[in-house]
Amino acid sequence: AQSVTQLDSQVPVFEEAPVELRCNYSSSVSVYLFWYVQYPNQGLQLLLKYLSGSTLVKGINGFEAEFNKSQTSFHLRKPSVHISDTAEYFCAVTHGAGSYQLTFGKGTKLSVIP
Amino acid sequence: DGGITQSPKYLFRKEGQNVTLSCEQNLNHDAMYWYRQDPGQGLRLIYYSQIVNDFQKGDIAEGYSVSREKKESFPLTVTSAQKNPTAFYLCASSIGPSVGELFFGEGSRLTVL
Numbered sequence: 001a002q003s004v005t006q007l008d009s010q011v012p013v014f015e016e017a018p019v020e021l022r023c024n025y026s027s028s029v030s031v032y033l034f035w036y037v038q039y040p041n042q043g044l045q046l047l048l049k050y051l052s053g054s055t056l057v058k059g060i061n062g063f064e065a066e067f068n069k070s071q072t073s074f075h076l077r078k079p080s081v082h083i084s085d086t087a088e089y090f091c092a093v094t095h096g097a098g099s100y101q102l103t104f105g106k107g108t109k110l111s112v113i114p
Numbered sequence: 115d116g117g118i119t120q121s122p123k124y125l126f127r128k129e130g131q132n133v134t135l136s137c138e139q140n141l142n143h144d145a146m147y148w149y150r151q152d153p154g155q156g157l158r159l160i161y162y163s164q165i166v167n168d169f170q171k172g173d174i175a176e177g178y179s180v181s182r183e184k185k186e187s188f189p190l191t192v193t194s195a196q197k198n199p200t201a202f203y204l205c206a207s208s209i210g211p212s213v214g215e216l217f218f219g220e221g222s223r224l225t226v227l
Binding site (some may be wrong): 004036042044046102103107 | 206
């Protein structure tokens with residue numbers, strides 16, 4: 001069985017400051033990892049994904065994440081946040097190649113303070 | 115524009131009533147999903163469908179039912195057997211298995227009075 005742990009439920013950060021949203025996973029099989037963003041009262045949108053290859057993955061809106069197999073982590077980072085980054089962020093992992101099931105973390109609410 | 119349309123956006127229901135949430139996609143995706151979102155709980159998979167006329171239970175299927183008679187449509191019925199139906203429901207689709215990208219609708223918020 002898989003699980004995803006997002007270590008912080010809420011992260012406040014000042015505008016133009018850097019931010020890191022933490023995600024750890026557990027899995028007994030090869031993993032494919034994702035970060036999604038949800039703006040208030042909307043659906044989710046893919047930020048980035050790791051399937052294989054380079055462990056540093058770049059996504060939309062200036063976000064990036066690093067896959068660390070030894071630490072079973074996939075932390076999301078942005079060097080300088082904007083007010084428009086205020087949203088909820090979800091880390092997710094698949095059950096393996098060919099799976100139709102994603103396991104989501106409980107989410108981290110990022111609040112950017114002017 | 116291609117996308118996923120969920121309706122209604124807001125829905126109120128009395129206890130004991132069944133309610134059906136609509137989900138339509140024009141992305142020509144084979145796979146469709148229903149998730150439930152509760153505050154602080156993330157997303158939990160209710161049902162998913164890989165192809166027309168086929169669907170599988172997710173982690174929390176009890177009290178819900180689905181059908182997949184057309185590729186474009188994947189309605190969800192919340193039955194009176196669902197003990198705590200008040201939640202935000204999200205429909206999604208993907209080209210194939212979930213190593214690709216899931217595309218989400220804007221959600222339907224169900225409140226049981």
